[in-house]
Amino acid sequence: MKSFKVALAQFSPHIGNIEANVQKMIEQANQAKKQNADIIVFPELSTVGYPAEDLLLRPSISKRTAQAFEQLHTVKDIVMVFGFVNTTEDGQRYNSAAVMKDGQVLGVYNKQNLPNYSVFDEKRYFNEGHQHLVFEYLGHKFGVLICEDVWSLQTVQQLAQLNVESVLVLNASPYEVGKPQHRIATLQELARQINIHLVYTNQVGGQDDLIFDGSSFVINNTGDVVLRAESYKEQVYFIDYEIENKAYKAVTTAPALDTMAEIYQALVMATRDYVERSGFPGVILGLSGGIDSALTLAIAVDAIGAEKVQAVMMPYTYTSQISVEDAAEQAKRMGVTFGIAEIHPIVNSFMQTLFPFFGNSPADTTEENLQARARGTLLMGLSNKFGNLVLSTGNKSELSVGYCTLYGDMVGGFAVLKDVYKTIVFELAKYRNSLSETPVIPERVITRPPSAELRPDQKDQDSLPAYDVLDAILYAYIEEDQSQDDIIAKGFDKDVVEKIIKLVDRNEYKRRQGAIGPRITSRAFSRERRYPIVNGWKAGV
Amino acid sequence: MKSFKVALAQFSPHIGNIEANVQKMIEQANQAKKQNADIIVFPELSTVGYPAEDLLLRPSISKRTAQAFEQLHTVKDIVMVFGFVNTTEDGQRYNSAAVMKDGQVLGVYNKQNLPNYSVFDEKRYFNEGHQHLVFEYLGHKFGVLICEDVWSLQTVQQLAQLNVESVLVLNASPYEVGKPQHRIATLQELARQINIHLVYTNQVGGQDDLIFDGSSFVINNTGDVVLRAESYKEQVYFIDYEIENKAYKAVTTAPALDTMAEIYQALVMATRDYVERSGFPGVILGLSGGIDSALTLAIAVDAIGAEKVQAVMMPYTYTSQISVEDAAEQAKRMGVTFGIAEIHPIVNSFMQTLFPFFGNSPADTTEENLQARARGTLLMGLSNKFGNLVLSTGNKSELSVGYCTLYGDMVGGFAVLKDVYKTIVFELAKYRNSLSETPVIPERVITRPPSAELRPDQKDQDSLPAYDVLDAILYAYIEEDQSQDDIIAKGFDKDVVEKIIKLVDRNEYKRRQGAIGPRITSRAFSRERRYPIVNGWKAGV
Incomplete structure (x- = not known):
């Protein structure tokens, strides 16, 4: 011995x-x-x-x-x-x-x-x-x-x-x-x-x-x-x-990380390994002036370095000036290549081509999706031409309820925030800002009310409950397998719960065609929650 | 007793x-x-x-x-x-x-x-x-x-x-x-x-x-x-x-079906059940004048009836007159709603928007993908507005090697021919034509050399081996799990086999984002062939 x-x-x-x-x-x-x-x-x-x-x-x-x-x-x-x-x-x-x-x-x-x-x-x-x-x-x-x-x-x-x-x-x-x-x-x-x-x-x-x-x-x-x-x-x-x-x-042992540091570094490593092991020279993403793309950009830069990251702002009629300013400001602070591509002419050409089919039917989400798909196609064009991987920027909350456009903002090979609820997106953005004297994400991106900017004066909370409520319902339904009745019994509004669960159930087809993204929860959408698309399960008990 | x-x-x-x-x-x-x-x-x-x-x-x-x-x-x-x-x-x-x-x-x-x-x-x-x-x-x-x-x-x-x-x-x-x-x-x-x-x-x-x-x-x-x-x-x-x-x-017992009848009816039932159980009022698909969309249209009509099927031809510069004629002719024979939407203005608007980024870089598949994505977005627009499910029309051979455009011709909720090799597509088209006195698919669609029509005078066989060779290699690699060396040893050209296997391996990311489609083989892409996207497995033994 x-x-x-x-x-x-x-x-x-x-x-x-x-x-x-x-x-x-x-x-x-x-x-x-x-x-x-x-x-x-x-x-x-x-x-x-x-x-x-x-x-x-x-x-x-x-x-x-x-x-x-x-x-x-x-x-x-x-x-x-x-x-x-x-x-x-x-x-x-x-x-x-x-x-x-x-x-x-x-x-x-x-x-x-x-x-x-x-x-x-x-x-x-x-x-x-x-x-x-x-x-x-x-x-x-x-x-x-x-x-x-x-x-x-x-x-x-x-x-x-x-x-x-x-x-x-x-x-x-x-x-x-x-x-x-x-x-x-x-x-x-x-x-x-x-x-x-x-x-x-x-x-x-x-x-x-x-x-x-x-x-x-x-x-x-x-x-x-x-x-x-x-x-x-x-x-x-x-x-x-x-x-x-x-x-x-x-x-000497490594100290345990705080939760936000633990998650943030996990996402950074996942992104780096995916990009490098797939052999991409860099990444490209659409920067909207919103918090999801802002956080995704920060993670991308921390993962592979600013010189390998390209950001593109693609404004349309409903894009606020604040969004353009904030996107440009963040790109500048992070030192990444930044371009602007207006999508008016593209959206107009789609609308004109579709006019003989649509006639005078009232505008609905169809027109919103056209904006998102024009942007998605631009990003893919830039990706195809220069070889950079498109990062998609959607979070778990919106993917859960289908507040995202298939072939639009969902385009990309890797969805960095796919398993990150919106409330955690906010926390992570604050965490990342706390790491440097000048916050890399402009403060206004974090504090202004979230909006997809696909309609005049649109706010996420026009059609969704506040994100803390939404995420609590989603967590109970997805992570904890609670039934609709159980969640309502916890005190959430009945109509809200029913609406949210219906949206989660109906959007399996969208999630199935989405990019993969790093798993950080105990119930990620991908290999872990295997639901049939055609599915007659009734919410309730 | x-x-x-x-x-x-x-x-x-x-x-x-x-x-x-x-x-x-x-x-x-x-x-x-x-x-x-x-x-x-x-x-x-x-x-x-x-x-x-x-x-x-x-x-x-x-x-x-x-x-x-x-x-x-x-x-x-x-x-x-x-x-x-x-x-x-x-x-x-x-x-x-x-x-x-x-x-x-x-x-x-x-x-x-x-x-x-x-x-x-x-x-x-x-x-x-x-x-x-x-x-x-x-x-x-x-x-x-x-x-x-x-x-x-x-x-x-x-x-x-x-x-x-x-x-x-x-x-x-x-x-x-x-x-x-x-x-x-x-x-x-x-x-x-x-x-x-x-x-x-x-x-x-x-x-x-x-x-x-x-x-x-x-x-x-x-x-x-x-x-x-x-x-x-x-x-x-x-x-x-x-x-x-x-x-x-x-x-009295039902007679066994011939192979093509067995496959065709399987695809018809799968399509009908998906459409009806997902609650769609009908389907829409892009009709190109090629055999894949022609067969998909026939299956759709047999599944849910002509009155619920909408076909759209979306020609561009490289679309031949023959294609437009054949598409219109088939739509007429099958009695489905048929529309034409030129995509020139859309492709042009993308090209103009991308010009400041692309500069004078030579044309490549990027421009071809723009055509496919303009079409995909149009189909999705029509789907969003009127509620019909988009059927995608790609076959297993092209999905295997990635000869298809993500967010372009791959858009759709159900990919009818996803598990059907191109050689079987031809057989099924002939089988369907044999069922009625007037063939529902114009003969020329079956006999002319397949082309994606994304470049002048493009033919599939410019960059792929003949489909019987391609399908034999794919079958050996995918269905039979044979190694590259084994397949070459069977007498196939070494360079061709290496190229095909490399394409199959590299395109897992595309397949992962594709629509589901009915399984008819013993090794379908979806829940049955679970390959990692990031994958360092070397072809060879």
Whole structure:
């Protein structure tokens, strides 16, 4: 028995790019060796990345994984614990961890608890393992678990009965608000209860709509948090196990982030990873003078730098002078390319072409949508010509009730605020402004009443309840699965609740065609709330 | 022991509308009683319909199901076997069948085999059952299975060992080409092997992207098919069990359809059910003079009637006179409203607005996309004003390689040909023309070389291989999961294969924002081929 050093590789994989991921794993292992680490622990499925979805079903996954093992054989003098897709000879597939040293596989663990709820579909891909893995190294007894396993008390207790001292937990645990703290609080209790040290390594990085925050940690069997990695940062962390204390020695740990900082940085990382890993040279977005596009611009600049961000203002008759001024002012403060493209001639040409069909039918949302679609087509034209990704700027509140135009303001490849309610948009804007002496978002953008400016003197609150009321109803219905009757019983106006729920239900078709965007809540629209479009479910009980 | 009569309710549920579904079940049960039926068998999950997706997770599902049972209690003098969501007191959820007579539940069966592959996600919603249900009625021993159960030899053999004479199989088995014949051929063999009569009732109707063909049947233990229901038709079928022969007595059965008839009728039903169940008064589509929109128009008319279909031709500089003539001619032959909207002024206004940004950069696909988006916006304007659903007209071949414009020709709520390869589009057009003396699609539309008409003298084959080659490569890559190397080894040109696969891989983002459309293959783009957008998987092995 002796002291030893563990490296936690808070690793950001490129999904599906096994060769590149393994190359980076080797570099991180060599870096750990230089720091005299004895063991390095990678996240769940680190070779292929999480979630690789149906790439896991491609027949060559086993051949590619075998090649990955060949590459990893070259690493010497350090124990590597990493995740991989384990295809057995009888064709079964497991979500597995390998323990490898000097090219020898010392043990393989197959994940026992496969989540198949929320954003997870692991039973589509994997079989369940039924056996624990325990290995002794440097006189210390290690167990291995993978993500969901550590949340099953039965699984953890079985492992504890094998006299394990430290459990290495490989994770790809997606972010949602408060999750970093929640994981630690729950597992502190567990470590104490079962008297085991926990080394928890999490994937970091954005993958499509999912954010992996990293936030890896080590908890001693006393429940003390002795290492806490920074969130949203790819880095290898180190910690020493001291034989004299039979415990890991605390290192300087990252402080927990305030909620708004936590969300803001999550959105920044998600945007950066999407843009860069999709190979776009930059982004373009429509700046309206409103708060959604203002916040999206700030996030984009923080993600990839002002020089890669282009903003376009596309005014029409109903666009107020204030909006034009504020948009220009923010673009100036943030140092991004800014252009103005009037859409009058385009809208007029549509109206003239449609006149023979429309006749004298009264104006309605059709004409509003034409404005939005003229703008969407302009942005896509600029995107097609110069290669920048269009960021769409809508928030979760408006996407919920369909206050957005399909093929209009919904155009884009990545919807930065897709899972951010409007009330949180305000908070995030204030948070971002608090970071610099000169607020990057002009104060007026935050304080004036929100408007889509698609009709004269239009205000969002003409047809919607105040955003705090709207968001409370949406939260109850979407996040908490409360029924219409339950929500009304909480004291909200009956007509308002009925209207809002009807709008949410009816706009599934719009959401289905919207861009993906980063998930920050426990019930995001995309892979997590799978509702049929044709749907006769009646609101009520 | 005596003779008896079984009713097979080939039932088309409205997903989620439990009250309406149950009302219809009661009507069908009463109709069966009038025909002196002793038992009526409904499809899988008939109360809520299949697939109800995350509606199954709403807390009130148990309360709603209890109400459904109350309604069904009113049916007397006939045994009803129907599907429902069984929520037990400990909060477990099962995909179940109830046997009910005179308001008494005689037995409940929980599905044992839960498919969680392809389009299925049943492990997201249900627990597995572990017990068989056998009931005796009129001296005959019945077993009950639900869909996937009958494809598990182990499950079926266990049931057979309980001396069951007839198995009632409740199904929601989605259509794909050849599936109706495949089910029967496989289960004929099974019935003979285990010496059991099979009564197979399938859901019918379109639900979002899934088609349920019905095609219910009865197979005697000799392997003889004694009842074969029509595909795509909601109807109650009857069959007599004759005690003297210990077998079901053959009734006139529907002939198997030719492949093109089978596909065509599937698309017609899917389109009708989507339009009607979404509550649209009619549909609108852009008619280009090309074969895709021509076929889509024919399907739309056959689905909902010419008087509910509006076609619009939107010519530009590159639109040939032939196209305008053929579009007008087809519209006339089919008796639909037809309008022409020139898009020159719109495209010009976009070009002028974009000129300060574009400068003298050479024309590329940007300008082509502007044409497509001008058309898309016009269609959406007409849809918004008059309420008709936009049908999009793209086929699977072009969606695979991204030869379509997001927010342009991809606009629409339902993409009728989304899962139909171009080579099949040609076959279907010929098939539809063969049905009437005057072909509804002008011959020239079928025979001239396909073109998007977005550039002067453009032909699809300028930048794509011939469609039979393209479709063969796509089929191997998408449907058969073959690798790039495998496909090249089959003799296809290396450069062509590499280009096609790269295009398929790169265009996931486009497909993700496309409209849903009916699934007819074994690997449709939507819920069945779940690929990450950010994806570093390298083509090759």
